Amino acid sequence: MSGNRSSVPCLGAGRFWPKPGKRVRPVLFLPLLLALLFWGCEPAQPFLPASDVYRVDLPAGFPEMPVIPGNELTQSRVELGKLLFFDPAMSRDRTISCGSCHFQEYGFSDPVPLSIGVDGRKSLRNSSPLVNLAWRESFFRDGGVRTLELQVLAPITDHLEMDFTIQGAVERMKENPQYVQLSRAAYGREPDAFVLTRAISAYERTLISGNSRYDRYTNYGESVLTAQELRGMELFFSERTNCGGCHGGFNLSNEEFANNGRYVAGADSGRMRVTQFEGDRGRFKVPTLRNIAETFPYMSDGELATLDDVVEHYRTGIVPHPNLSPLIPAEGISITDSEKADLVAFLGTFSDAEFLGK
Amino acid sequence: MLSATFIAGCKDRDDPDATGTVQLRIVPTFNGNDFSLGQTYAGRDGRAYRLTFLRYYLSNLFLTKADNTTELLADVALIDEGSTDTRTVSAQIKVGEYTGISYGLGLDADRNGMDPATFEAEHPQADVSMYWTWATKYIFLKYEGETDASGTGGSSNQTYFFHVGGDQYYTPVSETQTITVVEDETVTINIALDYDRFLNGINDYIDVSVDNATHTMDNMPLANRVIANWADMANE
DSSP, X not given: OTTOOOSHHHHXXXXXXXXXXXXXOHHHHHHXXXXXXHHHOOOSSOOOOGGGBOOOOXXXXXXXXXXXXXXXXXXXXXXXXHHHHTOGGGSTTSOOOGGGSOBGGGTSBOSSSSOBOGGGOBOSSOOOOOOSGGGOSSBSTTOOBOOHHXXXXXXHHOTTXXXXXXXXXXXXXXXXXXXXXXXXXXXXXXXXXXXXXXXXXXXXXXXXXXXXXXXXXXXXXXXXXXXHHHHHHHHHTSTTTOHHHHXXXXXXXXXXXXXXXXXXXXXXXXXXXXXXXXGGTTBEEOOOOTTGGGSXXXXXXXXXXXXXXXXXXXXXXXXXXXXBOTTSOTTXXXXXXXXXXXXXXXXXXXXXXXXXXX | OHHHHHHHHHTXXXXXXXXXXXXXXXXXXXXXXXXXXXXXXXXXXXXXXXXXXXXXXXXXXXXXOTTSOEEEEEEEEEEETTSGGGGEEEEEEESEEEEEEXXXXXXXXXXXXXXXXXXXXXXXXXXXXXXXXXXXXXXXEEEEEEEOTTSSSOXXXXXXXXXXXXXXXXXXXXXXXXXXXXXXXXXXXXXXXEGGGGTBOSSOBOOTTTSOEEOSTTOHHHHHHHHXXXXXXXXX
């Protein structure tokens, strides 16, 4: 465990030792020395007591969770982050928290096409589900943000969302004795931008979903899928639909950016907004399908209301685009109505009741 | 007696570690006039301009010697014309003769990749208003103003803004100046910057009645022109 106190460098400083030649009774001196060790050598690194470690139950089939230096998961960090996540005081007018647009029962997304921020302003894109974020390589639908810590800055300062300043949010943390106490316990410092961004991302990393019926079937061979769902699964991973080509792996996303033929020229240039590369026009992060039946509505603009609409889009709604994913046939996937129903039924098996609080 | 000798020893002119204070001052002008935010000035094109917001980063500020060795003045500075005390940067610099100043407009790629939440609140790079949170990159320059686009000398009715940043826009600049740093003394270096040059560049004129808005990503051609003109502000 990094960050544990070490007595060796403290002794090296030596200035608390009595002067040579002065007699000190050892029995009295030892407790004094120990007291000085702890008082005089405040560790530069936050103290991470073993009892505070946050233990993650890694679902079967998941790779090890990456550890972020300086933001290793601890109970106090996660506790602080959860309080901040659900605290509307982090918005300018104290009306909107992170949780206002990321509801647990909807897979930590929002069941409206575009979420409402302060003063009734509509967000630019559909609220993304928050799940298995520790393994994601970039954030937002255009992948513009490199780390989960940095992601925290965006909704707080976006004038369409929480419309506040980081300094303002930190001042409100300092006014709250519970936040001050937890900041010290979790990070060994007073509330500041570091604590704010680290704590919220620490909490978000604990939103892990990997115990759906699909997982139980796949990892443990439990007979929990219906015949229809099994037919849908076969279709999903077949070359006829290629769904699994993008939505495969433990998190049901290949972490790439793809154009799925929604528009010829949409107002939202997607990944190109970040890279300025024409080949990225209309490409968006392939979303995870975890809890997908609960994270409606769909697509970056939230314009598809149901999973039935989504599958229908891949069947009959593909519009030609120079950047269309090569895994998506321009003429759409060729499936019957009953096969479509099978696919939709299979998508429902990604729902993780425990994660959704159901 | 001992201490007197000790101090005298420090005063030795040959002491290689002796330092003096170097104070670098940004002295802004607008087409020959002393500049203040919110005042109206005539640009070289004859149009009246009033700047309402101006903030920008300088980084890697060094003094250079004839033998090309350098001494660091500051890693990074955020000049905020809304707070004129940000125009001065001070540092302890080794005594000697210096022949020039070098600095970069904006932030180099390493600095641009840093996390603003890891800086102390007072640090120039902790300012999230100079950061695109959705792209995790710093905004090197925010230049906003008003002009009378009709050219009749009437009220300022056209607003314009340039928010520019990106690794490719980091622009090193150097100036020749003879600077003598003397132990325990303060020497002041002035860098004159002409803010009219953003519009009336040496090689390019930005007509804000036509080109008046860029967040960089949404108008790269204008961002490129603003950055080219930015370098002109120091080239008089």
